[in-house]
Amino acid sequence: MINWWRTGFNNGESEAIAQAIIHEHVSQGPVVAELERQLAAYLGVPYVVATTSGSMALLMSTWVLGIGPGDEVVVPNRTWIATAHAPFLLGAKIVLVDVEPDRPIIDVNLIEKAITKNTKAIIPVHLCGRSADMHTINQIAVKHGIAVIEDAAQALGSRNADGFLGTQSDMGCFSFSVAKIIATGQGGFIATKNDKLYKKLVAMRTHRVGDIVNAEWDQPGFNFRFTDILAAVGIEQLKLLPGRIEKVNKIYQLYEEGLTGLPFIKLIPVKIAIGEIPIYIEVLCEYREKFIEFLAGRGIQCRPFYPDLNYARYFNNSGHFPNSEPFGKSGVYLPSGPEQPIENVREVIMMINEFGREICE
Ligand SMILES: Cc1ncc(COP(=O)(O)O)c(C=O)c1O
Numbered sequence: 001m002i003n004w005w006r007t008g009f010n011n012g013e014s015e016a017i018a019q020a021i022i023h024e025h026v027s028q029g030p031v032v033a034e035l036e037r038q039l040a041a042y043l044g045v046p047y048v049v050a051t052t053s054g055s056m057a058l059l060m061s062t063w064v065l066g067i068g069p070g071d072e073v074v075v076p077n078r079t080w081i082a083t084a085h086a087p088f089l090l091g092a093k094i095v096l097v098d099v100e101p102d103r104p105i106i107d108v109n110l111i112e113k114a115i116t117k118n119t120k121a122i123i124p125v126h127l128c129g130r131s132a133d134m135h136t137i138n139q140i141a142v143k144h145g146i147a148v149i150e151d152a153a154q155a156l157g158s159r160n161a162d163g164f165l166g167t168q169s170d171m172g173c174f175s176f177s178v179a180k181i182i183a184t185g186q187g188g189f190i191a192t193k194n195d196k197l198y199k200k201l202v203a204m205r206t207h208r209v210g211d212i213v214n215a216e217w218d219q220p221g222f223n224f225r226f227t228d229i230l231a232a233v234g235i236e237q238l239k240l241l242p243g244r245i246e247k248v249n250k251i252y253q254l255y256e257e258g259l260t261g262l263p264f265i266k267l268i269p270v271k272i273a274i275g276e277i278p279i280y281i282e283v284l285c286e287y288r289e290k291f292i293e294f295l296a297g298r299g300i301q302c303r304p305f306y307p308d309l310n311y312a313r314y315f316n317n318s319g320h321f322p323n324s325e326p327f328g329k330s331g332v333y334l335p336s337g338p339e340q341p342i343e344n345v346r347e348v349i350m351m352i353n354e355f356g357r358e359i360c361e
Contacts (some may be wrong), residue, residue, distance in 0.1 A: 025229075076106035094315045
């Protein structure tokens with residue numbers, strides 16, 4: 001079986017977990033602090049706040065801005081639904097905006113039309129390492145006095161001309177879940193350059209109680225703490241990041257070459273020349289169900305894209321999203337991931353070509 005995603009953990013990670021336990025570093029402590037320090041150094045930001053998932057990072061970021069009932073948050077119609085669930089759980093209205101015609105990335109030309117006097121934040125999503133147009137988004141945000149939170153869950157290590165994605169706004173949210181370039185099973189973090197937000201995030205992560213004995217119960221927080229055991233895995237995985245970036249770029253290039261000229265399949269582009277990292281191999285396929293079934297019959301697992309967010313009825317968005325639709329209806333993830341053997345990729349390309357011959361007959 002060739003799985004749609006392959007990642008991996010090595011002796012380094014198991015030894016690091018054992019060490020954390022031997023030293024009784026099990027809850028949030030010095031290992032989390034060290035992971036935060038290393039991530040901040042890698043991204044070139046002063047502050048990183050680790051937490052239990054990318055979803056939690058998004059929830060903390062929206063909550064720390066005071067977003068709640070009566071507020072509106074602008075979200076692209078194509079993303080993993082976690083992006084919208086964070087502000088939604090806080091009581092905000094989710095305002096969906098369509099994506100660019102050729103990339104599942106928020107169309108900045110449509111953002112201003114979606115802004116009202118109640119808008120508090122825009123959450124652009126760097127889906128599959130692709131950069132949203134941060135220049136324009138930040139300009140719009142300054143003009144309207146609203147915040148920007150980058151959802152960089154799928155973009156650790158990805159760059160545009162201005163540097164790392166997730167570092168070009170008020171806060172950037174990242175994920176360490178399994179289908180990410182490096183993983184801790186569950187985990188995530190927020191990167192920020194803003195010391196006021198950083199202090200509030202740190203306080204919020206422990207119920208906003210810095211001093212348990214002399215607690216002043218002025219504002220609520222929650223338990224958003226990460227664990228040293230998983231941070232130990234994160235530190236080991238971070239060492240693998242440069243090699244993994246090379247590997248996923250190579251996989252992308254192989255698919256790009258191998259799928260050229262096939263009329264029924266189109267690779268959704270990632271600009272690796274400018275530093276975007278294609279963590280997934282995303283294609284549009286005219287005959288999606290038939291295609292997935294054909295490959296499954298040959299031991300190759302693919303995944304259809306998740307539906308567009310306007311299908312989540314509880315967001316009550318009645319808009320029209322013509323650019324999102326082809327992605328939601330024809331999108332497929334081909335087998336990829338940092339530990340996907342190259343011979344698997346070659347096999348998948350061969351089988352896709354065979355599918356092409358079959359549908360031509
Ligand atoms: C775009 C996007 N946003 C947010 C998340 C949420 O991250 P997590 O699964 O760590 O909660 C993910 C994870 O898959 C994601 O892909």
